[in-house]
Every structure is written in structure tokens, then in C-alpha cells.
Amino acid sequence: MHCFNHPDNVAVGLCKCCSRGLCADCAADLGHGLACRDRHEQQVEAMNMIIEQSARIYSSAPKNILIGPIFFLFMGLLFAGFGLFSPNGISAFPLLLGVGFILFAVVAFVRSRALFRGQP
Ligand SMILES: [Zn+2]
Ligand SMILES: [Zn+2]
Incomplete structure (x- = not known):
């Protein structure tokens, strides 16, 4: 050349x-x-x-993507705890809602990890 x-x-x-x-x-x-x-x-x-x-x-994105899943996990634990330890015994609705939030947090975490796989 x-x-x-x-x-x-x-x-x-x-x-x-x-x-x-x-x-x-x-x-x-x-x-x-x-x-x-x-x-x-x-x-x-x-x-x-x-x-x-x-x-x-x-x-810096892999750190930021944790904020969403952590928020949903926190909400899930809050609702699940409320459902389990409510004064009238176990109430199903908040418990289910809490489990749903936790599942959503796990899915969001796995999906965002898959997005950034291969990044150092
Ligand atoms: Zn040139
Ligand atoms: Zn030249």
C-alpha cells in the first residue's frame, strides 16, 4: 500500500x-x-x-442495571412479609403479589445479565 x-x-x-x-x-x-x-x-x-x-x-451500565431488580426484590420482600405476618394470619393477596415481584426481579436480573454477557 x-x-x-x-x-x-x-x-x-x-x-x-x-x-x-x-x-x-x-x-x-x-x-x-x-x-x-x-x-x-x-x-x-x-x-x-x-x-x-x-x-x-x-x-458502567452493568452496575446501573442492578437498580431495577433490587427495587423489585425489595418490594417483593415487603409484600411477601406483609402477607405472611399480617395480624389476621397469612393473607394470600399480598403474598402472591410479593412472590410476583420477586420473580419479576429475578427475570429482570437474568435478562439484563444476558444483555451484557461477554462484557468485562
Ligand atoms: Zn483523512
Ligand atoms: Zn504522504
């Missing part, structure tokens, strides 16, 4: 923005990628920033 601007020079890499071959004279090394010097440096810099930000959001 040869440089897009200098057909005689061997390319050292590709611009992350336009994917053209760049020789050592044309390439600007931005740390995590090459860019056409003085042409696509800013675009590639912005692209890297967006990728970094979304990677950060994505990696």
Missing part, C-alpha cells in the same frame, strides 16, 4: 477518518490512531472522544 498523497512512499497506516493510506510525512499520530496531518486531525480526535465516552457509559 502506498501513500494517497505521495504514490512513491510506502504507507505506514490509514487515516481513521477517510481510510486513505498515509506515509510517515502525512500521518499525524494521535495516540490511538492516525489521521491526515492538518486535514482530519480534529475529526479523528472528536471520533476518539465519542468512542471513549460511549465505552465509559457502556462499562
